[in-house]
Amino acid sequence: MPRLAALACVLLFALPVAAAQPALAPVEQRITSAVDAGNGDAVALLRRMVEQSSGTHHHAGVEAVAALLKPEFEALGFTVEWKPMAHTGRAGHLIASHRGNGKGQRMLLIGHLDTVFEPDNAFTGFRIEGNHAIGPGVGDDKGGVAVILLALRALHAAGALRDADITVVLTGDEEDVGQPVAQARADLIAAGKRADVALDFENLSHADGRDMGAIARRSxxxxxxxxxxxxxxxxxxxxxxxxxxxxxxxxxxxxxxxxxxxxxxxxxxxxxxxxxxxxxxxxxxxxxxxxxxxxxxxxxxxxxxxxxxxxxxxxxxxxxxxxxxxxxxxxxxxxxxxxxxxxPPMAPTAGNRALLAKLNEVNRDLGLEAMGELDPLSRGAGDISFVAADVDGLVGMGASGGNSHAEGEYIELDSLPKQAKRAALLMHRLALTPR
Known part of the structure; x- marks a missing residue:
């Protein structure tokens, strides 16, 4: 072999080889395709939720949103229960349970039915302007609930939900928790003690224009x-x-x-x-x-x-x-x-960081940028904190948007399928991970 060719050959093998982009497994490809196929239905459901006023103190409205969602979960094989909370001065909670094969990680999905907008608020209705869906509670947290159902529907369509052990708790008083708190959050705490992983579907966090992973919330x-x-x-x-x-x-x-x-x-x-x-x-x-x-x-x-x-x-x-x-x-x-x-606080823990690492494996396989850790000062308190002492968790699995708690609250519509894919693939992989 000529010396130049030999040298070129040596240099070629000496160059670092870029890591191959891992491909999604066939079932994961079906899951992501099902998310895309179901996105229109998710937006339609979001519209129906937002058009139903459900301020924390509008008990009939909170219960009406729960009634809207009950058949959506039942169609996926969940057992659904409405837990009245009149004894705490609030409407109640929706709890949907899906029992799998008992082998994989038990998952708790957390969201809420109520908003800060009571029926007499001037900010009403639902409208779409470009990539924005605008309405009271559209992001906090009805967009998060839409992401939950879009992800679960995709798992179901791909045949990946059958063996998954998932409990969904949608509280009716996240914006103004009932009293006494111990009673208002007893069902959520019990669900946390049973779970291995908790995923909170409030708004996705950002920093410097990047999607961020939140592993902590303050009290x-x-x-x-x-x-x-x-x-x-x-x-x-x-x-x-x-x-x-x-x-x-x-x-x-x-x-x-x-x-x-x-x-x-x-x-x-x-x-x-x-x-x-x-x-x-x-x-x-x-x-x-x-x-x-x-x-x-x-x-x-x-x-x-x-x-x-x-x-x-x-x-x-x-x-x-x-x-x-x-x-x-x-x-x-x-x-x-x-x-x-x-x-209570949700302190940053090694378990929470390990869960974020699993989500970043999903991001890599979807071709998305890795998510860094969000500064805890950037997030307020939330329901996941009540289970943080018992289970590893992530915050911000819901839609991306802005103007929360204010007139003009919105979400970015293209964040619904992106967040649903992240959530569905993470749940699928957790369901395959032994307890």
Whole structure:
């Protein structure tokens, strides 16, 4: 062999060889084709869901959406149950169960039926403008429910659903959880204890224009501060007899929160405050009435807000710091702090990261870009957090969109089949993975 040819041959074998793009298995090709074939029906179902108002406190509307979805799951072989939640002040939850062969991973799919838009909201209807579907709750979370059903229908059409063990829990009060929370979320928690994997179908997350995987959500905790002091003519303020008054004590506490609480992954907020000679919260604590005069030292001051954390330990630690700050009273004042832990945190775990790695294998095989980890500060609290202590999970398997909780809420229509393919292939592979 001539020397140049031999050298060329050596160089050729020395060059790195690009990894071959893994091909989808035949059944996976059938699944993705079934997603494309069923996308029109998914959009039609989405329209029907959005046109039915289902604000959290519109119980009849929430139940109507559940009734709309019940036959959709039953047609796929699911056993469907409506769980009334009148004892928590809410409509109820839809739970659909499909029992497989008992060999693969048990999956829990989480979404919700309710929206923030009550029937008297001016933002109503459903319309399509280009690639956008627009309407109340279209993304949060009716688009996510549409993705669930599009993925399940595709699995069913491809013959891949038969052996899968899947429970779907669609809560009716995700936007304003019923009370007591332990009862409002008892069914979801029980489903989480039975599952190996949880997939949350709220909106897909983005960062710098890229689809992101969310492996964590922060908690949502509410605090209520009640401050009392002596009241009387303002000429006596700061005296030994009068002390500093409730308003200055409230200001002292809030300033100390601002100075002493900050730490990574924590946010805290004051949402409502007021004080005077008299002050009281309304029953729902979203308003307060206060009265006073410029020459009267306020005898009461009230504040209410939230704080959000990434771990149970952080919730405990921050609560203790807040209580210690409140306990350092100014002269002749007193204060009490009540903390309600509404949504627990979903901490980032090795199991969650491993699940994201499995989803990125699906992305690779679909020719999609790998999804990085989303900053937990970029997502609010959600239902998956109630099962996070028991099961590995991913957040954001729903549609891509924007303007959530606001007029003009929308989803990108082309995200429905993309997200359904991701979800269906991930579920198919999990169903083949031994427990």
């Amino acid at each position: 949502s905790n509410t605090w209520t501060l009640t401050v009392r002091g002596e009241t009387g003519h303002s000429a006596g303020i700061f005296s030994e007899a009068m002390g500093d008054g409730a308003a200055f004590e409230l200001a002292r506490i809030l300033a100390a929160f601002h100075a002493e609480l900050p730490e990574p992954n924590l946010t805290f907020n004051v949402g409502l405050l007021g004080g005077g000679e008299q002050a009281a919260f309304a029953a729902d604590k979203t308003r307060l009435d206060a009265s006073g005069k410029d020459n009267i030292v306020p005898g009461i001051a009230l504040a209410r807000g939230d704080f959000r954390t990434l771990s149970v330990e952080q919730t405990r630690r921050v609560g203790e710091k807040m209580r210690a700050i409140v306990a350092r009273h100014l002269p002749r004042t007193d204060a009490t702090l009540e903390i309600e832990e509404n949504y």
